[in-house]
Amino acid sequence: LSNGTHDFGRTVVLVSIDGLRPDYLTRDLTPHLTDISREGIRAEYMKPIFPTLTFPNHWTLLTGLYAESHGIISNDFYDPQSQSLFVYTRPEASESRWWSGEPLWETAKRAGSILQMLCGKPGPRITTSSVSPTYDMPFRLNCHPEEKIAQVLEWVDLPIEKRPRLIVVYEPLLDQAGHAAGPESMLVNKTLPIISEFTYTLVQSLHHQRNLSHIVDLLLVSDHGMVDTSSWEMVYMDDILCSEQDATEQGWPACAGVEYVDGWPSMGLWFKPGASATAALSRLVVASESGKFDKVVAPAMPERYHYTSSSRLAPIWVIPRVGHALTDRVENGSLMSIGNHGYDNEEPSMRAVFLAQGPFAEGAKKRLREDHDWIGEYVLPPFPNVELHNLVLRLLGIAEWASETNGTKGFWDKWM
Secondary structure (H helix, E strand, O other), rough: OOOOOEOOOEEEEEEEEOOOOOOHHHOOOOOOHHHHHHHOEEEEEEEOOOOOOHHHHHHHHHHOOOOOHOOOOOEEEEEOOOOEEEEOHHHHOOOOOHOOOOOHHHHHOOOOOOOEOOOOOOOOOOOOOOOOOEEEEEEOOOOOOOHHHHHHHHHHOOOOOOOOOEEEEEEEEHHHHHHOOOOOHHHHHHHHHHHHHHHHHHHHHHHHHHHOOOOEEEEEEOOOOOEOOOEEEEEEEHHHOOHHHHHHOOOOHHHOOOEEEEEOOEEEEEOOOOOOOOHHHHHHHHHHHOOOOEEEEEOOOOHHHHOOOOOOOOEEEEOOOOOOOEOOOOOOOOOOOEEEOOOOOOOHHOOOEEEEEOOHEEEHHHHHHHHOOOOOOEEEEEEEHHHHHHHHHHOOOOOHHHEEEEOOOOOHHHHO
């Protein structure tokens, strides 16, 4: 393939905008994202995995696996096999021992392609198979979108033998704004045009200035949505599971015989040796009749969560329903940000986006025109985010190198 001056291989630029809800695009604040969806194609929405948190969902986007399969079951959790804690803010969270599955860059390397992880969290720097990205720019909180664009273009302009064919970009500004001020806030509304301009510059630089619209697939996705939690009702776990005396003397979670508490906003409860998980479950059963949360024994998780078969899953989970937050009398919701996510992945506020521009979008639009009398925007039906991994490999022409995923075989056939 040629852009008229240089030879190229089929290339995918995968951009993840943390916390971008589909309905943000209806606020008339993202004209360039709207242009991408009109000139290219979008899905009605992309369904994140449960829990709808950043680390589990980004690793799903890169591996095509549910959390129970890739092992990143939350942003924070206890691993009974290693008897250690995964905490996403700690440096040891990037150690490969935590991260199962084969990410896109490992498959691309096996197939002879090249990857760049740009300001790229989450994930290990080296996989369990001792594979690292060809180029790697570690995550920095203050990495501005303009810096990311400059780096992408620098790699695209490399000689063909050094040029990456898979570039992954992570942008957290919108998620940070949503947590700090809530999804309906002025801060989010001020951040949306920044994201819009960021994507516009990418499209202009790649598809127009470098004439790569028939070569480079730009895929714009998010990991989850965001919901306003500023006025939610608190559910006090120590009131439910502890006597007043134990709560006063021992505090939460020791008063309930709990040694480790996994996750947020849900709670996975690991009990101390000799403590009665059965008694705790009985109390939770009674309290759950309020409709404020669901109590689940790990093997009995709803099948649609795909959240049962990992040894890292605590024996009992308490999953709050939207409108409620789990806390205790000491913490009393003080750590609760104004906007949050992590709730049921069927909640509309948790939905993610998928937009595409480039060769895939043109082919999918042609299929839609063949099947329908299509007028206006081209919109794909909603789909689970475990399917994205296989799409990227097909666009790169290396699908035969794919490892086992939780995606559906042939899912993209009708759009390719």
